[in-house]
Amino acid sequence: MSTRDPERRAAVPGARAPGGALPGPAPDPLDPAVEPGRWALFLDVDGTLLGFQGRPEDVQLHASLRGVLNALDAGLGHAVALVSGRTLADLDRIQAPLKLPAAGLHGLERRDADGTIDHGVEGAALDHLRAGLTDLVTRHDALWLEDKGRALAVHYRADPALHGTVLDRVHALCAREAPDTLAVLDGKMVCEVKPRHADKGSAIRGFMARPPFAGRLPVFLGDDVTDEDGFRAVNALGGLSIRVGTQPAGKLTHAAYRLADEPAVEAWLDRVRQAVVPGARPPNG
Structure with missing residues (x-):
């Protein structure tokens, strides 16, 4: 499909859903106009990468998704980070043996790509x-x-x-x-x-101030009200805000784009992988 098509025009960087409108479909990373190689990718975990479980400790990345994230980390110059309400220790348990940069407790603690940990202010x-x-x-x-x-x-x-x-x-x-x-x-x-002093938006801004994220286009995927600060932050930085799941009745979102559910997120991330690591075999974790 040509990027002149009106449906595709709404899904490339710079296009924004009008205020109060429902988000449009997530951009196709295989469209050359989207330029995914310039992205800094920020990912919520529960309800975005992975489905909810009865107990939070039951959640863990499965092999295929871990393989996609590992390939994306290399293809995007290590500008891939988890941004979650979980603790850093729990995020490391979930993603092991990967150790992506991560922000835990909604931005109260952050580990940068060089391993530096910012524990913020005690609550x-x-x-x-x-x-x-x-x-x-x-x-x-x-x-x-x-x-x-x-x-x-x-x-x-x-x-x-x-x-x-x-x-x-x-x-x-x-x-x-x-x-x-x-x-x-x-x-x-x-x-x-x-x-009150920290949120997912401040975490993303903290990442974007340092390499390897600095100078890239921020892209954030989240599913819940706790992710709205992150959506606002990437919008202000000219990036892509993508909400996962259905829009709650009577609630607006700052996300400009949407994906249906966690399997749709994995499929979309795999298309990003194909775009930034062309010719690579599908990852096996």
Whole structure:
């Protein structure tokens, strides 16, 4: 198809979905006009690269996707990073034996390509919330509190009807204990609290300020409300923001493009691999 086709024109760098419009289809990396060799690629994990599991510790990259990421890392000059709400240690467990640059805890900690780790500022305000959140989960068997050290997450996947109860209680605790320093993230079957000073957008900007990401076009894939800061950041830098999954009713996104689900993400990333590593055999992990 020619890039003069109106459908294709909406999927090349520089084209933006109008404000409030649904995102358009993700750009085809095999289209020469897209220039994927210039990209710096930032990837959320849960709900983007990999499907959700009952417990976060059950998630791990499968061999075919690990192989695609390994090839992309080489083909993009090591400008590939994971940007997630998980800790750095958990991201390394998931991607092993790869060790891509990564931002954990929604940007509170970041490991650059040279191995330098920025642990950011400690979130001491969370200490005041632990008792209240522990009391909440002990009163509901379906709830589970994940303590990430500098972020706290209450999971209610086992009983989605508890969403309102969890969100109201978390907001009330934050308003009482640390209203100016903590942010509440209302995610997919999880309500998370973290220090307000860092987010996925600041993590991406931090990566983009240093090699090998500096000077490249940022591309970020995410699926949840916690990824909107990342979408805003790459849009401001002239990059590509790609939302994965369906658009929640009544909610807008800052993403300009979309992919249907995690298998669609893997297929799209493999097309990026074909574009940046031409002639390479399909990876086997």
